Amino acid sequence: MAPAPFFNLRNRLLSSASFRRKAEKLPFGQWLARRHAGRLFRIAGGFIHTQVLLSCVRLNLFEILRPRPLTTAELAARTQIPEDRLRHLLAAAAALDLLKRRRRDRFGLGPLGAAMNENEAVTAFVLHHDAFYQDLIDPVALFAGTAETRMSSLWSYATARTTDNLERDDVRAYTKLMSESQSMVAEQVLDAFSFAESKSLIDIGGGSGAFAKAVAARWPELAITVADLPPVADIARQSMLDEGLERRIDVIGIDATSGDIPGTYDVVSLVRIIHDHDDDRALQILRTARAALSEGGRLLLAEPMAARNLAGVLNDAYFQVYLLAMGSGRPRRSGELKRLLKEAGFSSVKRCKTRVPLITSVLVARP
Numbered sequence: 001m002a003p004a005p006f007f008n009l010r011n012r013l014l015s016s017a018s019f020r021r022k023a024e025k026l027p028f029g030q031w032l033a034r035r036h037a038g039r040l041f042r043i044a045g046g047f048i049h050t051q052v053l054l055s056c057v058r059l060n061l062f063e064i065l066r067p068r069p070l071t072t073a074e075l076a077a078r079t080q081i082p083e084d085r086l087r088h089l090l091a092a093a094a095a096l097d098l099l100k101r102r103r104r105d106r107f108g109l110g111p112l113g114a115a116m117n118e119n120e121a122v123t124a125f126v127l128h129h130d131a132f133y134q135d136l137i138d139p140v141a142l143f144a145g146t147a148e149t150r151m152s153s154l155w156s157y158a159t160a161r162t163t164d165n166l167e168r169d170d171v172r173a174y175t176k177l178m179s180e181s182q183s184m185v186a187e188q189v190l191d192a193f194s195f196a197e198s199k200s201l202i203d204i205g206g207g208s209g210a211f212a213k214a215v216a217a218r219w220p221e222l223a224i225t226v227a228d229l230p231p232v233a234d235i236a237r238q239s240m241l242d243e244g245l246e247r248r249i250d251v252i253g254i255d256a257t258s259g260d261i262p263g264t265y266d267v268v269s270l271v272r273i274i275h276d277h278d279d280d281r282a283l284q285i286l287r288t289a290r291a292a293l294s295e296g297g298r299l300l301l302a303e304p305m306a307a308r309n310l311a312g313v314l315n316d317a318y319f320q321v322y323l324l325a326m327g328s329g330r331p332r333r334s335g336e337l338k339r340l341l342k343e344a345g346f347s348s349v350k351r352c353k354t355r356v357p358l359i360t361s362v363l364v365a366r367p
């Protein structure tokens with residue numbers, strides 16, 4: 001990293017409108033001015049990009065255009081949006097690579113729109129951003145903590161003083177969202193981590209069991225248990241019954257911040273769990289996980305992490321605000337997680353490489 005005096009000088013110069021005007025007349029200054037203008041405009045207009053994507057999802061445009069490109073008139077008939085107004089959405093979506101303009105006033109899928117098809121996980125996330133968007137209408141109130149947030153009602157455990165009073169209705173919506181978005185995470189984790197040397201797994205905070213089911217499909221010999229808060233465990237049990245998996249996957253109701261888990265397991269997994277909690281609760285969960293490990297057992301910790309690379313920066317910006325709106329937790333760098341893991345009694349922590357760290361990174365720890 002450049003030394004501090006460099007940043008101080010750069011910031012002093014770039015903060016001056018007259019310096020910017022002069023610099024723009026030089027070739028390098030012009031390149032920089034264009035770059036900064038583009039990046040700032042992308043941030044300033046990002047909220048529009050989000051809503052263009054949401055509109056495409058709500059209008060089912062990616063699915064409609066999957067078989068072949070259609071004309072604006074055909075799309076207007078399919079979406080019931082007046083043609084002259086729809087034209088604006090189609091053009092904006094094409095500018096964002098969600099759609100692609102074709103000849104004779106037709107639109108087809110763009111590379112990003114095509115990637116939204118058969119992508120239940122991202123679609124579910126895009127749709128649930130609606131509630132988050134409402135929380136962001138007064139962003140300063142959100143940061144100041146002076147407004148109730150929809151996100152904290154959705155994620156009922158984040159602000160609950162005790163989880164004892166949570167009912168099924170309090171956990172149903174987030175459990176559904178987690179289940180719909182789990183497949184992309186499980187794929188990443190299971191390609192990075194092998195259960196070959198393990199006989200048993202407990203997935204703490206395993207929701208309705210989507211990760212456990214993916215593990216069961218890949219590792220048929222592994223004994224698998226899902227543990228989550230009692231009302232979530234009820235949903236998981238029902239889901240196992242519905243799919244005839246009640247003998248294959250065990251479900252227990254627990255609060256991982258208080259009390260032990262019965263039995264020990266070769267692998268304890270925490271998938272998208274620790275970032276939801278402030279350090280004190282995160283430590284309690286890690287200690288519970290450690291106590292549940294059999295001799296030679298491993299902790300599998302998978303979640304999106306903050307980092308200096310593009311994926312890490314995007315995760316940082318997203319989860320810093322998301323988790324604040326939710327009411328607890330923060331995105332952590334792998335170094336911060338390693339420190340927490342050491343404090344919870346783990347001595348060796350290794351990173352397993354995932355294909356798309358934007359979706360999840362993986363740490364494996366041993367006591």
Ligand SMILES: C[S@@+](CC[C@H](N)C(=O)[O-])C[C@H]1O[C@@H](n2cnc3c(N)ncnc32)[C@H](O)[C@@H]1O
Nearest residue numbers: 157178182205206207228229255256257271272
């Ligand atoms: C973000 S969701 C992740 C669910 C699942 N692991 C996944 O990735 O799809 C967090 C899960 O942790 C559970 N959870 C939160 N606090 C908990 C606690 N104290 N003890 C046990 N589970 C908890 C929630 O009920 C929820 O199912």
